[in-house]
Amino acid sequence: MVLKKRSFGADELVIFDEAIIYKRSDYWHFRMWLAGEGKYARKSLRTRSQTTAIERGKHAYLEITANTIAGKKYFSLSAKEGLDKYIEQRTRDAAAGSITKGRLGTVKTHLGHWLEFIGADTKLKELDRIDCEDYFYERTKGKKNLKISHTTVKNEQSSINSMMNWLFKRGETTIDSFEFKALPRIDSGDENLRRAMFSEEEIKEISIKLRDDIKDAKKDLTDNRNLTKLIACFYMRVAIVSGLRTGEQRQLRWQDVSWHTHHNENKPYKMVKIHVRHTTSKVQKTRYLLIRDAHYLEQLRKIMAGVYEDDGVKLGDRLIFSVDGKTQLSERAILYHFRRVIDAIEIKNRHARDLVPYSFRHYFITQKVNSGLTSTAVAEMCGTSELQIAKTYYHTTTEKMVKNAIAGTLIDEDELYFAELENEDLDEYED
Numbered sequence: 005m006v007l008k009k010r011s012f013g014a015d016e017l018v019i020f021d022e023a024i025i026y027k028r029s030d031y032w033h034f035r036m037w038l039a040g041e042g043k044y045a046r047k048s049l050r051t052r053s054q055t056t057a058i059e060r061g062k063h064a065y066l067e068i069t070a071n072t073i074a075g076k077k078y079f080s081l082s083a084k085e086g087l088d089k090y091i092e093q094r095t096r097d098a099a100a101g102s103i104t105k106g107r108l109g110t111v112k113t114h115l116g117h118w119l120e121f122i123g124a125d126t127k128l129k130e131l132d133r134i135d136c137e138d139y140f141y142e143r144t145k146g147k148k149n150l151k152i153s154h155t156t157v158k159n160e161q162s163s164i165n166s167m168m169n170w171l172f173k174r175g176e177t178t179i180d181s182f183e184f185k186a187l188p189r190i191d192s193g194d195e196n197l198r199r200a201m202f203s204e205e206e207i208k209e210i211s212i213k214l215r216d217d218i219k220d221a222k223k224d225l226t227d228n229r230n231l232t233k234l235i236a237c238f239y240m241r242v243a244i245v246s247g248l249r250t251g252e253q254r255q256l257r258w259q260d261v262s263w264h265t266h267h268n269e270n271k272p273y274k275m276v277k278i279h280v281r282h283t284t285s286k287v288q289k290t291r292y293l294l295i296r297d298a299h300y301l302e303q304l305r306k307i308m309a310g311v312y313e314d315d316g317v318k319l320g321d322r323l324i325f326s327v328d329g330k331t332q333l334s335e336r337a338i339l340y341h342f343r344r345v346i347d348a349i350e351i352k353n354r355h356a357r358d359l360v361p362y363s364f365r366h367y368f369i370t371q372k373v374n375s376g377l378t379s380t381a382v383a384e385m386c387g388t389s390e391l392q393i394a395k396t397y398y399h400t401t402t403e404k405m406v407k408n409a410i411a412g413t414l415i416d417e418d419e420l421y422f423a424e425l426e427n428e429d430l431d432e433y434e435d
Contacts, residue, residue, distance in 0.1 A: 012024070031051065093170070140185060168181050202359070238300060240361070260279040
């Protein structure tokens with residue numbers, strides 16, 4: 005970089021022979037030609053003192069020069085350009101297995117909402133920490149009046165600040181995160197605000213319906229619609245007894261399951277051991293779990309062994325929930341058959357309760373919690389944090405209220421005493 009200007013006025017001083025500080029309206033400013041970008045870098049030094057202006061001018065020159073050597077541009081990327089750079093990096097992470105493809109899709113969706121909010125052409129270096137303080141309002145109570153949960157907005161804000169931190173470290177922003185307003189509190193004791201889940205009676209009805217649908221679909225598996233229906237029904241049966249996440253279950257292969265016999269009080273139990281690979285787990289951690297209803301997967305394995313084409317692919321390498329063992333059963337197909345089953349058994353308030361296939365996981369975890377398992381044990385089984393289990397699922401239910409009320413109390417004598425007292429009061433009243 006060289007100075008284009010050769011003659012200077014009284015209020016113009018050269019910095020390192022490549023930049024200029026100059027005085028305008030009593031304040032000093034900085035200017036430096038950037039050959040690589042074809043523009044002048046300009047900034048106010050915010051001082052009336054010439055000595056201070058020289059020091060700040062030198063600092064600005066050294067900072068710009070260092071960034072230029074590092075390949076960083078002085079002029080700001082737009083919000084869209086910055087987002088695209090970040091997604092490009094996350095896409096490479098997904099290809100390397102650092103994050104799942106499902107997580108990548110979620111991040112894209114989250115940041116798409118942010119881009120709509122902030123504006124695609126907004127310059128990154130012009131953003132301030134408080135520029136997203138109305139994000140929650142715009143996403144939930146703005147003109148579109150969208151019904152979005154607090155959890156969804158919180159997750160979006162986390163994705164946004166992860167991107168901002170990444171861009172800040174690369175010199176593309178002047179802030180490393182936004183200061184979002186605290187989300188409004190919700191009544192954690194309101195059952196209607198809890199995650200949608202099924203009751204024990206509803207699960208029994210669903211299980212009977214799934215069994216009947218599988219029996220019906222098996223009549224003609226040459227029909228691709230029947231085969232898809234059968235696999236979707238087995239998917240739901242396994243979801244009920246395993247509590248697997250959607251992404252984890254859809255990516256299971258036959259090599260990930262094995263059958264074992266375990267004895268408890270001299271009684272044999274046939275179990276299925278499921279291996280959730282770290283590459284398919286949301287939390288990127290390998291885990292194993294045992295489930296009892298072995299005949300579900302065992303039955304599906306026998307059926308599909310007779311359906312797969314002899315194309316040289318080993319059974320262990322095939323996807324479990326797949327028509328051909330190669331392509332995952334789509335979420336659309338799962339959701340279609342889920343809704344078909346739910347509508348068929350006419351679950352009460354099913355439309356208002358926002359029931360989805362993921363509700364099977366909520367049911368599974370709730371059952372384990374209510375059975376007396378610790379949050380640590382449930383967290384290990386389900387591949388989530390102990391804090392998340394305690395916060396989300398250890399909430400008051402009628403069953404637990406009864407257990408808590410009875411536990412550790414000596415009520416027999418008290419009941420007798422108060423019953424006698426009540427009878428005496430009634431006798432007196434009747435007289």
